[in-house]
Amino acid sequence: MxxxxxxxxxxxxxxxxxxxxxxxxxxxxxxxxxxxxxxxxxxxxxxxxxxxxxxxxxxxxxxxxxxxxxxxxxxxxxxxxxxxxxxxxxxxxxxxxxxxxxxxxxxxxxxxxxxxxxxxxxxxxxxxxxxxxxxxxxxxxxxxxxxxxxxxxxxxxxxxxxxxxxIDIERYHPKQIFRQDKTVIGWIGSPSTFKYVKTIFPVFEKLAKQYPIEVQIVGAKEAGSVSFPIQFIDWTEDSEVSAISAFDIGIMPLEDSPWEKGKCSYKLIQYMACGISVVASPVGMNSEVVSEGDNGFLAKDAADWFNALEELSNEKDKCRTFGSSGRQLIERRFTxxxxxxxxxxxxxxx
CATH class of the missing domain: 3.40.50.2000 (Glycogen Phosphorylase B;)
Known part of the structure; x- marks a missing residue:
């Protein structure tokens, strides 16, 4: 054929x-x-x-x-x-x-x-x-x-x-070690979608004043001066899985508009495949992939984002539990x- x-x-x-x-x-x-x-x-x-x-x-x-x-x-x-x-x-x-x-x-x-x-x-x-x-x-x-x-x-x-x-499940392996000295909050995407992450910069700034965090951005360029630790990492197909595996929490903020309702939550699927806990906007398919309190949290506003990231930063065991649950979901439905x-x-x- x-x-x-x-x-x-x-x-x-x-x-x-x-x-x-x-x-x-x-x-x-x-x-x-x-x-x-x-x-x-x-x-x-x-x-x-x-x-x-x-x-x-x-x-x-x-x-x-x-x-x-x-x-x-x-x-x-x-x-x-x-x-x-x-x-x-x-x-x-x-x-x-x-x-x-x-x-x-x-x-x-x-x-x-x-x-x-x-x-x-x-x-x-x-x-x-x-x-x-x-x-x-x-x-x-x-x-x-x-x-x-x-x-x-x-x-x-x-x-x-x-x-x-x-995802091809053979490329992704669950995260085994969660560091205790700081919390790495990560995002992967393209320059055109980095705008969504910028909307929660104030949350990162507030969080960084109270907790040792680092934000890692894979696939987008630098965003100017910020008051929290941030690292920009070049995307390559060969390195994307190892880059995600360095996260403790994977995020997917979105605007609530007709265009965003059509998105297929691929970032969340990648994070979960690596055994990473997630926080996402409750928009479109995100609400289907994220089971609140089981494999991650849904955050509709700045207060939700702060509370979710704070809880996961304080409770690394919960990161591990959410990550394991997310990995099981991916193995069943998203490979x-x-x-x-x-x-x-x-x-x-x-």
């Missing part, structure tokens, strides 16, 4: 790496031949993360993908990550469906809000229904959480299957190994 994956990014892009690339070795081992054609390459991502506008890279990417589309009939199944051409109408996906291409489309973010909630009135006018039309034309919609699945169902998708964003059969069944469907 031959499958073509039209991912949005190369492996360097987190969403593509987690929703697509990490499955490829497992699919190949099951006799499924995978060809991947990303829209955007590493050069695009490097410019994007450095704050530059990769206009030339975007133009090249769209031209390259246009020619890739002429090869789709050589495959048994096509998997599209989100959409074929961002910010263009859904004509391409609908033409493929008209020509008999039964494509699967995969979502791990509420990208429909890029269009229906866009501040530009013309984008809203012309593209507000774009993703609904892509979903409706698909053979199957894979959704990373229930919020995304509900949107697909409302759009009239023929088949909707929830497959969460998961490549636990979701592989579901994905293979969709790929093999006629």
């Amino acid at each position: 031959k499958v073509l994956y039209l991912t949005k990014y190369s492996r360097k892009g987190a969403s593509s790496r987690l929703r697509s690339y990490q499955y490829f070795p497992f699919l190949e081992a099951e006799g499924i031949s995978v060809t991947v054609k990303p829209l955007f390459d590493d050069a695009y991502l490097e410019k994007l993360y450095s704050g530059k506008k990769p206009v030339v890279e975007i133009l090249k990417a769209y031209i390259k993908r246009f020619f890739v589309l002429f090869t789709v009939f050589g495959y048994d199944k096509i998997v599209i990550e989100k959409e074929i051409f961002p910010y263009l109408p859904s004509w391409t996906e609908r033409i493929l469906a008209f020509l008999g291409v039964k494509y699967i489309v995969d979502y791990d973010d509420a990208i429909f809000h890029n269009y229906d909630l866009n501040p530009n009135k013309w984008i809203r006018f012309f593209l507000k229904d774009k993703i609904d039309l892509v979903m409706r034309s698909a053979k199957t919609v894979i959704a990373g959480n229930e919020y995304l699945a509900e949107r697909a169902q409302k759009a009239g998708a023929k088949e909707v299957v929830v497959i969460p964003t998961v 490549v190994q636990s979701q592989l059969e579901k994905l293979m069944a969709l790929l093999r469907e006629r």
Whole structure:
């Protein structure tokens, strides 16, 4: 069986790496031949993360993908990550469906809000229904959480299957030693999502006046002068697990908005896979992953954040207990190994 994956990014892009690339070795081992054609390459991502506008890279990417589309009939199944051409109408996906291409489309973010909630009135006018039309034309919609699945169902998708964003359990090992001299509060992410962490800087400042803490930030750049100990760590795929394992508490603050409801709580899944206790905003899937008082705490405001971090800083045994409970949850529900059969069944469907 031959499958073509039209991912949005190369492996360097987190969403593509987690929703697509990490499955490829497992699919190949099951006799499924995978060809991947990303829209955007590493050069695009490097410019994007450095704050530059990769206009030339975007133009090249769209031209390259246009020619890739002429090869789709050589495959048994096509998997599209989100959409074929961002910010263009859904004509391409609908033409493929008209020509008999039964494509699967995969979502791990509420990208429909890029269009229906866009501040530009013309984008809203012309593209507000774009993703609904892509979903409706698909053979199957894979959704990373229930919020995304509900949107697909409302759009009239023929088949909707929830497959969460998961980890390869063989890469993650539970934390064994919790240091007693200080508490490391950690976060992993990208420069674009670091803004959520900044909203709780006042909590860190208050906590640092009373307790020996250190905040570790993996994947974002320095944020200027602060009055609490903070360390910025470069992200690499090879080092991310060891970086998380240095945390005592993993955090995932979010704003409560439609976009954030589409997020798939991957940070929490990574923390828990390492046996780390968690504190998170009760937004979207976070409320499903975090079982209050069992594997972590949900914090809706600054007082909740302070109380949760203070309690875990004072009670390292609770960190260990929460971490163990979280690890068990991940082993049951949030691994490549636990979701592989579901994905293979969709790929093999006629």
